[in-house]
Amino acid sequence: MSTKPKVLFVDDQWEDVYHHIIYLKAHGFEVEVADSGEKAINVVRQSAEDYGVIFLDYRMRGLDGGQTLVRLKELNPRAQIFFLSSDQTREAIKVALRGGARDFIDKSASREEVLQIARKWILLYENESRCVEGSSGSSQYRDAIAQIGMVGESAALARVANKVGLYRQTREPVLIVGERGTGKELVAQALHQGAGQFLAVNCAGFQSSTDLMRKALFGVKKGSYTGATKDEPGIFRAAGRGTVFLDELHTLSAAAQAVLLRALQEQMVRPVEDEREYPFFCRVVAATQPGIHRMMERGYFSPDLYDRVRVGHIEVPTLSNRPEDILPLVLHVAQRFATEHGREPKKFVASTIRYLEQYSWPGNVRELQAEIKRLCIEVVSDTILPEHLPSKFFASAKPVGPRASVRKSPRSRKDVIEHYLNDLRYSERATAAALKVPYTSFRRELKRLGIQSTGKKKA
Numbered sequence: 001m002s003t004k005p006k007v008l009f010v011d012d013q014w015e016d017v018y019h020h021i022i023y024l025k026a027h028g029f030e031v032e033v034a035d036s037g038e039k040a041i042n043v044v045r046q047s048a049e050d051y052g053v054i055f056l057d058y059r060m061r062g063l064d065g066g067q068t069l070v071r072l073k074e075l076n077p078r079a080q081i082f083f084l085s086s087d088q089t090r091e092a093i094k095v096a097l098r099g100g101a102r103d104f105i106d107k108s109a110s111r112e113e114v115l116q117i118a119r120k121w122i123l124l125y126e127n128e129s130r131c132v133e134g135s136s137g138s139s140q141y142r143d144a145i146a147q148i149g150m151v152g153e154s155a156a157l158a159r160v161a162n163k164v165g166l167y168r169q170t171r172e173p174v175l176i177v178g179e180r181g182t183g184k185e186l187v188a189q190a191l192h193q194g195a196g197q198f199l200a201v202n203c204a205g206f207q208s209s210t211d212l213m214r215k216a217l218f219g220v221k222k223g224s225y226t227g228a229t230k231d232e233p234g235i236f237r238a239a240g241r242g243t244v245f246l247d248e249l250h251t252l253s254a255a256a257q258a259v260l261l262r263a264l265q266e267q268m269v270r271p272v273e274d275e276r277e278y279p280f281f282c283r284v285v286a287a288t289q290p291g292i293h294r295m296m297e298r299g300y301f302s303p304d305l306y307d308r309v310r311v312g313h314i315e316v317p318t319l320s321n322r323p324e325d326i327l328p329l330v331l332h333v334a335q336r337f338a339t340e341h342g343r344e345p346k347k348f349v350a351s352t353i354r355y356l357e358q359y360s361w362p363g364n365v366r367e368l369q370a371e372i373k374r375l376c377i378e379v380v381s382d383t384i385l386p387e388h389l390p391s392k393f394f395a396s397a398k399p400v401g402p403r404a405s406v407r408k409s410p411r412s413r414k415d416v417i418e419h420y421l422n423d424l425r426y427s428e429r430a431t432a433a434a435l436k437v438p439y440t441s442f443r444r445e446l447k448r449l450g451i452q453s454t455g456k457k458k459a
Contacts, residue, residue: 005052005125006030007118009084010040010068012060016107017084020055023111024118037063041071044079051079052125053118056101058085058092066095073100077387077422078129078351080121084109098452100422131347131383132327142328148190150183151332152325156317164190167312173264175249175309176287178316181366184287187316188245191285196242199235199282204251211272213256217244218263219271219278236269239282246286249309250301257302264308284309319361319368326357329365333372346376347383355386355393391433394420414449421451 007029009017014033024031032051034040037060044051054072058065065083072081083096086107096104102121105114141158145151148161167174168191176184185200192198206213219234235244252260263269264284268277286309295301319325330348338345361367371390379388420431432442446452 004030005122005129006032006050007122008032008034008040008043008051008054010034010037010054010060010065011057011084012036012062013057016057017055020084020111020114023115027115029118029122036060037065037068037071040068041075044072044075051076052122052129054079054081055084055105055114056081057107058083058087058096065092066099069096069099069101073422078125078385080125082117082121084114094450097418098450100418128351129349132331132350132353133347134331149186150190151329152322153328154317154322154324156322157325160187160314160316161190163312163314167191167314168193170312171283172311173284173286173309174312174314175306176285176314176316177290177292178287179289179318179364181364182316182318183365184316185245185247187314188243188247188285188287192243192283196240196282197238198243198245199239200245200247201235202247203256204248206256207251207253210253210256210259213252214259215272217260218269219274221271221274232271233278234269234271236263236280236282237278239280241281241283243283243285246284246309248288249286250288250292250295254300254302257305261302261305261308264305319364320359323357326368327353329368330356330372333369334376337373337376343376344382346379349383349385351386352384352389355389359393387427387430391427391430394430395433414451417446417449417451 007024009021009031011017011033012035014021014035017033021031021033032043034043040054040056041063044054056065056068056072060068063071065085069081069083072079081101083092083101083104084107085092085104088104088106093104103117105117141155142153144161144165145153145157148164150157150161164187174188174191176187178184178187188200189198201216203213206216215232215234217235219237220232222231263280266277267281268279270277292301292306296303296306319329330353331345334348335345337343356368363370375384375388417431417435420435421428428442428446429439432439435442437445
């Protein structure tokens with residue numbers, strides 16, 4: 001895209017709009033003219049993103065304004081298109097608004113009025129179409145968070161980094177609490193001082209068998225079962241003075257919790273089929289998902305084990321509670337993917353980031369990583385636009401731009417629907433999902449409001 005978006009006038013009698021062209025140029029706008037719908041389409045096709053505001057006549061030789069509007073919207077769904085025409089018939093206005101034009105302006109409008117329209121909508125186009133290259137968050141937070149191997153700039157994640165710094169200087173057990181995909185293992189790795197090994201164990205693999213847990217954590221004596229050809233020290237002893245990370249601790253059975261509690265209290269383990277007990281010196285860091293208190297109240301989790309592993313307590317916030325971290329995470333994942341695959345990193349326009357920030361992210365950072373990698377693979381162009389996103393990102397999104405604040409009237413409902421259709425490249429299914437309306441009901445509403453989306457570019 002050029003440095004500043006251009007204004008395009010499309011009129012087969014360009015002398016009718018000559019005074020607007022001169023006036024806009026005098027106020028610093030780069031203006032181009034096409035004297036037919038066909039020429040306008042060719043001009044925009046060569047560099048679609050360059051044209052932020054388009055003023056379009058309705059009655060023209062060849063392709064009329066309505067046909068030209070459809071083609072221009074296909075080429076650049078974010079272009080702000082206005083009809084500037086002396087034809088004020090009901091048919092012309094209906095075609096304009098149904099086709100996604102912002103407004104229908106009489107050709108007799110003053111130069112100042114057209115100038116103000118160009119200023120307002122060029123600014124919106126620039127804001128929504130600019131590619132984000134970095135973030136403006138606190139460098140103090142960003143640096144502190146980077147020291148624990150995570151990416152972000154929110155105060156919430158900075159508090160996690162601060163706690164890690166405090167407990168990293170000790171060897172006391174720490175319990176990390178967080179939803180799936182929030183980065184609990186990264187926090188555990190940050191707590192590890194580097195002396196000895198860092199060994200991670202998922203306790204969900206032991207929930208059906210206490211013996212499996214004992215074999216893995218405590219070790220096995222040679223000859224205790226077929227295939228046990230040598231003594232195995234178990235993870236607690238193999239870690240030396242390092243760190244053992246017990247993930248999904250809440251999935252252990254009551255019997256397994258009792259066995260683990262005794263080992264942690266005594267700092268001793270007895271390998272399977274061994275009569276002796278051996279000391280271990282590793283630090284234990286555990287992780288659970290929220291809800292551990294309810295499990296204790298219902299008798300599913302041992303309060304004694306909870307107290308034993310919870311000298312330190314670190315809560316990792318969900319991604320929806322720290323939206324400031326989404327932009328740096330997106331750029332980090334895209335850059336890392338590009339580096340690993342020898343490609344140029346994808347760019348993201350501001351409106352795409354806004355939809356990502358409004359999404360709830362139930363899978364947190366893990367889900368974000370998967371989505372950004374998928375976009376980097378599937379999107380052919382070098383820029384990720386809103387229409388490239390799956391429909392789930394529009395289900396909880398708020399309208400972007402001036403139409404977000406329209407009043408709740410029948411006309412406003414139509415404006416909102418047309419806004420979403422425009423933003424989502426006229427994909428009816430994506431728009432229905434964005435508005436949380438069943439698809440069949442949405443089709444009926446389109447018919448009732450007189451909105452036609454057929455013939456438009458689908459997402």
